[in-house]
Amino acid sequence: MTNTHPLIQVKNLDLHFGAFHALKNVSVDFHAGELIGLVGDNGAGKTTLIRVLCGIYAPSSGEVFFDGKKIEKFHPKLAIDQGIETIQQSVGLCDNLSIARNFYLGREPVKRILGIPFLDFAKMREKSTRVIRQFGLRDNVSADDEVERLSGGERQSVKIGRAVEFMNRVVIMDEPTNHLSVREREHVNELAVQLKEQGLLVIYITHDIFQVHKLADRVVIMENGAKVADASTDAMTAEELEEVIRQGGRLVEKREAV
Amino acid sequence: MKQLVRSQGFGAIIGVVAMLVVFTLIDFSGWWTNQTVANVSQFTAILAFVAMGQALVIMTKEIDLSVGSVYGLAGVAFITLEPALGVPGSFVLALAIAALVGFLQAIAVVKGELPSMIVTLGGLFAARGIIYVWTGGSVHNFSPAARSHPMTRLLGGELFGIDAAILWLITVAAILGLLLWATPFGNRLLATGGSRESAESRGVRTDRIKIAAFILCSLLAGFAGILTLCNQPQTHVTLGENMELEAIAAAVIGGCLLTGGRGSILGAILGALIVVSFRYELIALGAPSSWYITFIGAVLIVAVIFNQKLARFLGHSA
Numbered sequence: 001m002t003n004t005h006p007l008i009q010v011k012n013l014d015l016h017f018g019a020f021h022a023l024k025n026v027s028v029d030f031h032a033g034e035l036i037g038l039v040g041d042n043g044a045g046k047t048t049l050i051r052v053l054c055g056i057y058a059p060s061s062g063e064v065f066f067d068g069k070k071i072e073k074f075h076p077k078l079a080i081d082q083g084i085e086t087i088q089q090s091v092g093l094c095d096n097l098s099i100a101r102n103f104y105l106g107r108e109p110v111k112r113i114l115g116i117p118f119l120d121f122a123k124m125r126e127k128s129t130r131v132i133r134q135f136g137l138r139d140n141v142s143a144d145d146e147v148e149r150l151s152g153g154e155r156q157s158v159k160i161g162r163a164v165e166f167m168n169r170v171v172i173m174d175e176p177t178n179h180l181s182v183r184e185r186e187h188v189n190e191l192a193v194q195l196k197e198q199g200l201l202v203i204y205i206t207h208d209i210f211q212v213h214k215l216a217d218r219v220v221i222m223e224n225g226a227k228v229a230d231a232s233t234d235a236m237t238a239e240e241l242e243e244v245i246r247q248g249g250r251l252v253e254k255r256e257a258v
Numbered sequence: 259m260k261q262l263v264r265s266q267g268f269g270a271i272i273g274v275v276a277m278l279v280v281f282t283l284i285d286f287s288g289w290w291t292n293q294t295v296a297n298v299s300q301f302t303a304i305l306a307f308v309a310m311g312q313a314l315v316i317m318t319k320e321i322d323l324s325v326g327s328v329y330g331l332a333g334v335a336f337i338t339l340e341p342a343l344g345v346p347g348s349f350v351l352a353l354a355i356a357a358l359v360g361f362l363q364a365i366a367v368v369k370g371e372l373p374s375m376i377v378t379l380g381g382l383f384a385a386r387g388i389i390y391v392w393t394g395g396s397v398h399n400f401s402p403a404a405r406s407h408p409m410t411r412l413l414g415g416e417l418f419g420i421d422a423a424i425l426w427l428i429t430v431a432a433i434l435g436l437l438l439w440a441t442p443f444g445n446r447l448l449a450t451g452g453s454r455e456s457a458e459s460r461g462v463r464t465d466r467i468k469i470a471a472f473i474l475c476s477l478l479a480g481f482a483g484i485l486t487l488c489n490q491p492q493t494h495v496t497l498g499e500n501m502e503l504e505a506i507a508a509a510v511i512g513g514c515l516l517t518g519g520r521g522s523i524l525g526a527i528l529g530a531l532i533v534v535s536f537r538y539e540l541i542a543l544g545a546p547s548s549w550y551i552t553f554i555g556a557v558l559i560v561a562v563i564f565n566q567k568l569a570r571f572l573g574h575s576a
């Protein structure tokens with residue numbers, strides 16, 4: 001890779017949900033300016049892995065380094081402050097709040113009156129709709145509408161728009177094209193490549209190896225909570241990688257038996 | 259207008275109008291007297307403080323059962339500490355005690371990951387117990403000097419011919435309304451109640467939001483207790499008993515959802531008005547006072563059904 005040290009380095013990560021062993025000794029490096037495809041079947045542990053990176057889960061053991069520094073405390077706020085922006089799967093939107101309020105949740109723009117921070121409603125409305133429109137928000141939906149009333153695709157467009165607005169050093173996309181139309185899907189894929197070309201690290205999660213092979217510089221495959229492959233897309237074809245996924249479960253069991 | 263109709267308090271506005279129409283029809287001469295209006299608005303103001311605090315906590319998807327005891331405890335503290343500290347000193351300390359109770363309960367809920375229903379039920383008993391021990395069951399009064407202290411008059415008397423409690427309510431409600439609707443804190447509070455996971459994933463420190471809501475709730479309950487005693491400076495051990503139920507009823511009638519994330523300050527105030535009006539009017543009509551509790555129960559259930567239908571009609575979940 002171009003950079004000498006990885007932007008995010010994961011070392012021997014283990015995570016247990018009670019008795020369930022969700023991540024098994026995962027080690028992986030991610031570099032700035034890379035587009036990584038993180039691939040695996042449903043339940044492979046992709047979401048769990050990136051939720052450690054964005055501070056939602058703390059690992060049971062193992063280490064995560066960001067920009068060379070070891071992460072001691074895991075909280076989404078800390079990850080966000082370090083420049084990690086995530087399009088989460090299944091969480092991230094509060095149904096009871098408007099689009100504009102969701103868009104800026106946690107980082108609300110304010111206008112100070114007598115030193116008191118008041119929400120800058122005009123900016124929240126204007127900017128959020130302008131950004132989200134690019135990703136498939138219909139014209140008759142307003143920034144004041146509650147997220148609850150949106151379709152799956154529109155909800156996704158709010159999350160994607162938000163990541164674009166706040167993108168910083170890392171953008172993690174957890175199955176970003178779910179619920180999207182073909183055209184919006186292409187738009188998101190172009191976006192991923194653009195972000196990478198701007199020097200960001202992009203981690204793109206999907207269970208469709210063929211989709212991500214075209215975009216990614218490198219593909220990491222997970223199965224049953226373990227990493228089973230980590231290969232440059234120049235080195236392996238999508239078909240070869242698909243074969244790895246098919247074999248993945250067995251490989252993990254073999255390795256565990258050793 | 260659209261904002262108002264879609265706000266959580268809209269059902270309560272309809273409820274208040276309907277109630278006033280009914281009371282006017284059945285008891286015009288009794289209801290619209292200066293005496294009744296003055297009493298109802300005074301009691302409403304006091305309950306509304308407690309209900310607003312309750313509403314904030316309910317909006318974070320928690321509940322505070324201790325508010326009646328905190329109301330009583332702050333009142334007792336305010337009166338009994340006055341000889342030693344003076345009116346301003348005991349005012350500050352009484353509020354500090356209320357805030358401390360809120361803080362301790364919040365820590366147990368947030369850090370101990372305990373249900374607020376249980377923690378604040380404990381708080382209800384504990385604070386009430388302290389009242390008994392502290393007062394020894396006896397009645398305490400303000401000295402004449404304390405009664406005529408400017409601060410006592412500012413909190414408990416009349417200003418421009420209007421009960422001070424009502425003016426305080428308007429002021430505090432305006433501040434809380436702005437806080438909830440127009441600041442980042444309010445946005446995060448509603449988000450915490452709407453979906454804690456999602457709020458956390460956006461970097462919101464939902465623990466801190468909940469702690470703040472519990473402290474605000476206790477402060478408001480304590481302030482209401484102090485206001486009451488500035489008006490009638492005499493404590494008794496039952497001060498604020500059952501008030502938690504009235505406050506929860508008021509918040510819920512006012513459109514607060516126990517599932518969190520939805521509610522309004524205006525709704526809590528109107529809910530308090532409905533609860534107090536029913537209590538007052540039933541007694542005025544000669545119903546045995548014990549019936550009032552049953553009535554409030556019925557009103558509560560009707561209000562919840564009504565708010566739900568209204569929300570569905572307006573196109574958001576209830």
Ligand SMILES: Nc1ncnc2c1ncn2[C@@H]1O[C@H](COP(=O)(O)OP(=O)(O)O)[C@@H](O)[C@H]1O
Binds near residue numbers: 020022041046047049
């Ligand atoms: N919070 C949780 N508690 C318990 N089990 C979980 C939790 N989150 C995920 N899991 C389990 O961990 C496994 C991996 O889930 P996940 O990381 O979401 O998979 P993927 O994103 O690859 O589809 C699944 O078996 C899932 O049921």
Ligand SMILES: [Mg+2]
Binds near residue numbers: 046047048089174
């Ligand atoms: Mg997943």
